[in-house]
Amino acid sequence: MLASLLLTFALPAVAPQETPRDPVGRVVVYRFDTVETMDGETLSNVTMLVRNGVIERMGQAVVIPDHAEVHDYRGSGKVAMPPFALSHANFLVSDRRGDGRNTRYTAADSIWLNEDWSEDLLEEGVLIVGVDPPGGGLPGRTSVLMVDDQTGAPNALVSDLHLKVMVSTSSSAKSLVRDGFKAADKAIADEDKARAEWKKAREEWEAKQKEAAEAKQKASEGKDGVDGKEVKKGTEVKGGKGGTAAQDEGGDNQEDKGPPEEFEVPKMDSDVEPLVEWVRQERVGQVWLSSPSDWLHWQDLLRERELQYEIVLRHGSTQNLFEVASSIAATDLRVDVPARLSFLPYTRVRANLPAELVAQGVSKLILSPSSDSLTGLRDYRLSVSQVVAEGLDRKVALRGMTVEPALSMGQEEIIGALKIGAPATFVIWNGDPLDPMSEVDIVLSEGKVVYDREKAEAEDQS
Amino acid sequence: MKTQRKIWMSLFCALGLQSVTFAQEPPEVVETPPSPPEEIVEEVQEPVEEVAGEVVEEVIEEEQIDSELFIDPDSPYLYIHGADIHTVTNGVIQKGDILCKDGRVMKLGESLRKPHGARQIDASGMQIYPGLIAVDSSGIVSGRGLSIRDSYDPYALNIDLGLSGGLTTVQSGGAVAKLKHGTLDGILLGEANWVNMNYSTTSPSGRRKLREDFSKVRDFLREEKRWILDKALGEDVSEKAPEPKDVNKEYLSLLKGEAVAHFSANSLKDLLATCDLLEEYPMQSVIMGGREAWACAGRLGRVGAQLVITPRAKSWADDSLNRPSGWSIENARILWDHGVSFSILPGERFISTGGIAGRDLLTLPMEAAFAIRGGLPQDVALRSITLDAAKLLGVDHRLGSIEVGKDADFILCDGDLFHYRTFVQWAVVDGAVAYDKMNAPYFAHIRPRAAESLEEVFEEIQDTVVGEEIIEEVVAEEAASIDDPEEE
Numbered sequence: 046m047l048a049s050l051l052l053t054f055a056l057p058a059v060a061p062q063e064t065p066r067d068p069v070g071r072v073v074v075y076r077f078d079t080v081e082t083m084d085g086e087t088l089s090n091v092t093m094l095v096r097n098g099v100i101e102r103m104g105q106a107v108v109i110p111d112h113a114e115v116h117d118y119r120g121s122g123k124v125a126m127p128p129f130a131l132s133h134a135n136f137l138v139s140d141r142r143g144d145g146r147n148t149r150y151t152a153a154d155s156i157w158l159n160e161d162w163s164e165d166l167l168e169e170g171v172l173i174v175g176v177d178p179p180g181g182g183l184p185g186r187t188s189v190l191m192v193d194d195q196t197g198a199p200n201a202l203v204s205d206l207h208l209k210v211m212v213s214t215s216s217s218a219k220s221l222v223r224d225g226f227k228a229a230d231k232a233i234a235d236e237d238k239a240r241a242e243w244k245k246a247r248e249e250w251e252a253k254q255k256e257a258a259e260a261k262q263k264a265s266e267g268k269d270g271v272d273g274k275e276v277k278k279g280t281e282v283k284g285g286k287g288g289t290a291a292q293d294e295g296g297d298n299q300e301d302k303g304p305p306e307e308f309e310v311p312k313m314d315s316d317v318e319p320l321v322e323w324v325r326q327e328r329v330g331q332v333w334l335s336s337p338s339d340w341l342h343w344q345d346l347l348r349e350r351e352l353q354y355e356i357v358l359r360h361g362s363t364q365n366l367f368e369v370a371s372s373i374a375a376t377d378l379r380v381d382v383p384a385r386l387s388f389l390p391y392t393r394v395r396a397n398l399p400a401e402l403v404a405q406g407v408s409k410l411i412l413s414p415s416s417d418s419l420t421g422l423r424d425y426r427l428s429v430s431q432v433v434a435e436g437l438d439r440k441v442a443l444r445g446m447t448v449e450p451a452l453s454m455g456q457e458e459i460i461g462a463l464k465i466g467a468p469a470t471f472v473i474w475n476g477d478p479l480d481p482m483s484e485v486d487i488v489l490s491e492g493k494v495v496y497d498r499e500k501a502e503a504e505d506q507s
Numbered sequence: 508m509k510t511q512r513k514i515w516m517s518l519f520c521a522l523g524l525q526s527v528t529f530a531q532e533p534p535e536v537v538e539t540p541p542s543p544p545e546e547i548v549e550e551v552q553e554p555v556e557e558v559a560g561e562v563v564e565e566v567i568e569e570e571q572i573d574s575e576l577f578i579d580p581d582s583p584y585l586y587i588h589g590a591d592i593h594t595v596t597n598g599v600i601q602k603g604d605i606l607c608k609d610g611r612v613m614k615l616g617e618s619l620r621k622p623h624g625a626r627q628i629d630a631s632g633m634q635i636y637p638g639l640i641a642v643d644s645s646g647i648v649s650g651r652g653l654s655i656r657d658s659y660d661p662y663a664l665n666i667d668l669g670l671s672g673g674l675t676t677v678q679s680g681g682a683v684a685k686l687k688h689g690t691l692d693g694i695l696l697g698e699a700n701w702v703n704m705n706y707s708t709t710s711p712s713g714r715r716k717l718r719e720d721f722s723k724v725r726d727f728l729r730e731e732k733r734w735i736l737d738k739a740l741g742e743d744v745s746e747k748a749p750e751p752k753d754v755n756k757e758y759l760s761l762l763k764g765e766a767v768a769h770f771s772a773n774s775l776k777d778l779l780a781t782c783d784l785l786e787e788y789p790m791q792s793v794i795m796g797g798r799e800a801w802a803c804a805g806r807l808g809r810v811g812a813q814l815v816i817t818p819r820a821k822s823w824a825d826d827s828l829n830r831p832s833g834w835s836i837e838n839a840r841i842l843w844d845h846g847v848s849f850s851i852l853p854g855e856r857f858i859s860t861g862g863i864a865g866r867d868l869l870t871l872p873m874e875a876a877f878a879i880r881g882g883l884p885q886d887v888a889l890r891s892i893t894l895d896a897a898k899l900l901g902v903d904h905r906l907g908s909i910e911v912g913k914d915a916d917f918i919l920c921d922g923d924l925f926h927y928r929t930f931v932q933w934a935v936v937d938g939a940v941a942y943d944k945m946n947a948p949y950f951a952h953i954r955p956r957a958a959e960s961l962e963e964v965f966e967e968i969q970d971t972v973v974g975e976e977i978i979e980e981v982v983a984e985e986a987a988s989i990d991d992p993e994e995e
Contacts, residue, residue: 216650216657338660341691365662368689391664391948 072096072113073469073492081126081478083448084462085440090119095469098492103465124474126443127460128172128488129425130450132381133357135177135417137162137190142180144211144218146225149315150185152176153204166192167496169422170472170485173202175454177331181211182221186319187331189454193495202456207331207355208319212346214338222346229320232313243308250303323352330354335361337368355453357381358398363388367401374405379453384429384442385415399445400436411453412445427481439479459490468492577624583609584625585938590633590919595886595894595908605635607915610693610937615911628933628940630919636889637909638675638916638936639871640896642815642850643795646857647868651680652698661689665858670934670942671950672858672869673924675916676897676906683900685916686934688941699900701769701793702757706781714780721788724758727751767791767901773798773822775830778807785810793899797849798822801838802831804845813899814842814849818878819866839878843887850896851875851888876925885925921956932956 075093080103082088092109094102102108109115139157142150156176166174172192178185189203210222313321322328332354334340356378360366364387373380382399389396403410414421415428425446433442451460461467469492476483488496585607592600592615604619605612621627641647647665650658660666669677669686676685676696683696706714730749737744751759760766772778773796782803785792789811794800797814800807807814816838824833835841842849853874855867865873875888883891897907905914915938922929930950934942945951 214658214660216654219657336660337662337689341661341689342657345691368662389948 072110074109074113074115076117076119077123077125078119079124080463081443082463083127083444084464095492098469100465100467100469122476124478125471126478127447127463128472129170129446130173130460131171132175132411132413132450133177133417134174136419137176138179140179144181146183146316147180147185148183148319150178151188151205152178153188153201155179163192165419167488168485173456173460177209183225184209207329208323209331211333212339212343214342219342225320228317229324232317232321236311239311240308243304246304326353331357333357333359335359337366340369355379363390365390366398367396370401370405374407379409380407381411381413383415384412384432386431386435397432397435399432403441409449410441410445411449412442426479430479579624582624582626584622586621586625587628587630590630590635592635592909595637595890596910607938610915612911612913612915633919635917635919636924637893637907638918639673639892641674641677641868642896642899643852643856644677644679644868647677648679648684652682655680655682655684656695659691659694661687667947668858668869671931671947672871673918673931675934675936678900683902685936687936693937696902700766702761702766703769706770720755721758724754724762727754728762761790767793770794772796775799775802778803782806782810798834799832801835801841804841804847808845808847815852816849817852817854818874820854836881840882843883848895849891850899851891872924879925
């Protein structure tokens with residue numbers, strides 16, 4: 046039994062090497078007891094046919110081709126589901142920076158990865174990580190990394206994603222954000238002014254060009270007519286009387302092309318540019334809050350302004366964020382919250398903020414580890430299971446670990462629901478993924494095995 | 508979360524009636540001294556059984572039920588009914604109603620009509636006072652001046668605790684701010700334009716310098732006045748008004764009456780020195796401390812000083828001095844006798860959850876109660892922590908008393924404000940409930956309110972069942988739960 050099990054494990058790792066088949070048209074079939082599709086369904090007794098890294102067939106009645114490589118995990122209790130996307134893996138960031146407007150930085154500038162970083166993440170079933178720029182206030186823009194054991198090097202999918210904004214209940218933090226908005230508004234106003242000036246200049250110039258062309262045409266018509274020379278002379282005199290403008294016109298005709306055809310956008314301060322993009326709704330912000338009053342102060346900063354943003358809630362073991370849960374839910378924003386059972390302030394009454402948010406109507410919920418560290422990541426599933434045990438819907442929780450953060454990072458192509466036509470990117474767990482004792486067996490990315498626990502453990506031992 | 512609380516509340520309901528019995532006992536702490544008849548604080552209360560009976564009776568009237576059911580949580584109206592209203596300026600209205608609209612008191616009196624959909628607090632048996640005002644505080648709100656708004660946390664524990672102690676307004680960092688829950692709107696009332704004066708007896712040279720500066724300011728003001736007069740009379744004077752060069756701008760604003768001088772004086776020597784200065788340079792002033800003020804109350808009254816005293820602050824008489832010295836429990840009473848306006852503050856101007864309880868802003872009425880023990884009339888004690896405090900901060904046009912047109916800032920207490928057993932049950936700020944003892948973490952479990960207000964009972968019924976029959980059933984259950992403790 047054990048031998049046969051080992052054999053099955055060994056197969057995917059060994060088989061491709063022994064028979065170097067052309068991967069094109071390669072068909073691999075996986076058979077599971079349970080597949081968490083993240084499409085709102087948990088399928089049982091599933092046969093999944095993967096061709097060229099894409100799920101071609103999935104269901105109970107799938108015909109297995111003769112040449113297919115079959116991995117039959119039925120009866121082993123293994124579960125397949127999309128990999129986790131970690132929204133804030135800031136333990137990968139090494140720099141330290143104070144509070145202030147540092148929007149010119151991206152998180153990718155500051156990451157520092159040790160040798161085992163990818164294995165550490167893959168063995169917890171994480172395939173994509175978001176990293177934040179260090180520091181407070183307006184620290185910069187977030188980045189997204191692909192965890193890939195094969196290359197070992199950081200594979201930045203997106204280096205410049207959300208604009209991180211830390212809002213807190215203090216006048217200094219508020220004025221930082223307020224001044225940021227002011228600077229952005231000023232930059233926009235300056236640009237609009239420059240554009241208006243350019244437009245005016247260009248129109249004037251074009252009008253003059255037209256006038257000159259007409260005059261020229263008239264002159265040429267005059268030539269054809271009776272008193273060509275006189276007319277021409279007339280225009281010349283007229284031009285002379287017109288003074289500098291007319292002289293310019295003359296100059297334009299010969300050398301100067303006038304104002305540029307396309308408006309040249311004046312160069313902005315690199316610290317202001319991301320804010321301008323945000324204000325123009327060309328960029329998504331990420332607003333970090335840690336107390337309910339922060340939410341009020343954020344509303345106060347926002348006022349009538351319409352921005353695209355997500356909310357990241359970060360709080361300690363006690364919180365009273367439930368006070369604003371309904372107000373947050375009413376905005377229909379994506380909310381990132383630590384999977385943690387906390388206490389209501391000054392009581393030992395346990396509060397389940399993720400469940401409370403969902404109950405109030407938050408539909409896009411991201412669950413992140415309660416502590417931003419590798420240890421926190423190892424406790425991730427334990428804390429999520431506690432939150433689920435105390436009232437959060439299991440499917441919402443699983444979505445909040447996989448599909449929702451991937452959507453937030455714009456990587457829904459990589460981590461999405463498991464369905465026909467989707468890439469075969471999934472994790473095979475040796476049990477219920479929310480059981481803290483379960484482990485990752487295999488991580489597949491587009492049909493390729495990027496992590497295999499047996500292999501990794503064997504390597505570690507050797 | 509709400510449902511959790513409701514369950515707790517209903518649990519408390521079964522046990523809670525006894526508590527009201529405590530709260531309803533007329534607390535006879537001090538003898539009320541003779542004062543105008545309408546200002547006598549009457550403590551006539553009905554026995555609890557009758558209150559409970561009332562609830563049941565009202566429930567049975569179906570028409571009333573209907574009107575109770577329609578409560579619009581966003582209604583601009585707040586209707587508080589059935590409480591003794593201590594208006595501060597116009598005596599006590601027994602079993603009166605208050606109708607507030609948009610955060611202001613709209614009507615005040617007996618048997619007011621309740622507008623349709625108005626939010627409602629059934630305050631039968633409660634005592635309503637204006638929200639208390641702390642003329643100085645630290646740690647309740649942070650920041651200075653206008654920046655207070657940007658660092659205001661309306662969910663902070665200290666705000667809740669302040670409200671639980673009856674405070675609705677505090678001065679901090681030179682600004683007057685309201686204590687509110689869950690909103691940043693309208694928290695700043697204005698700036699307390701105080702000029703801190705160092706006029707202590709320990710520095711004679713500093714005092715001389717200060718007097719010289721004041722003399723310069725006075726000379727300038729005379730010059731300016733002469734110029735204005737001359738100009739008005741058409742005399743030959745310069746076009747430009749004299750400019751305040753080499754003149755202390757703060758003192759100028761003081762002598763012009765634009766700011767309030769803020770002294771600190773406890774000993775008789777300091778107090779008399781301050782009086783001398785105030786006689787020479789009349790200005791608005793606040794003297795913090797005033798421990799030996801009883802010994803020069805007449806003098807203080809004549810210079811029009813306002814004091815902020817701490818009745819429980821003690822210091823023994825110094826027998827080596829050939830003059831009265833030391834503290835007196837009668838300090839406040841003597842000051843009042845001499846017409847000196849004063850406010851009361853406890854020894855610590857913050858809210859403390861550690862140390863020895865009862866000497867911080869959590870128990871401001873207790874400090875005033877100590878002055879009552881020394882002979883201060885109860886209504887004066889109330890005025891000292893409401894209207895007189897508001898006057899001191901220059902916000903008495905909005906706060907400090909319950910009057911039509913003023914801000915709807917009240918505290919609803921389950922007994923006399925100056926009784927040690929009394930709790931603030933609700934604090935209303937700007938016409939909205941900012942604090943409800945049953946929902947606050949600190950005191951909810953201590954003598955919880957007997958029955959929930961009708962409003963809450965019906966809210967629950969609305970949530971759970973529909974149909975008159977079932978309503979009756981629930982009402983019967985509710986009545987049974989009210990009866991239960993009596994049988995015990």
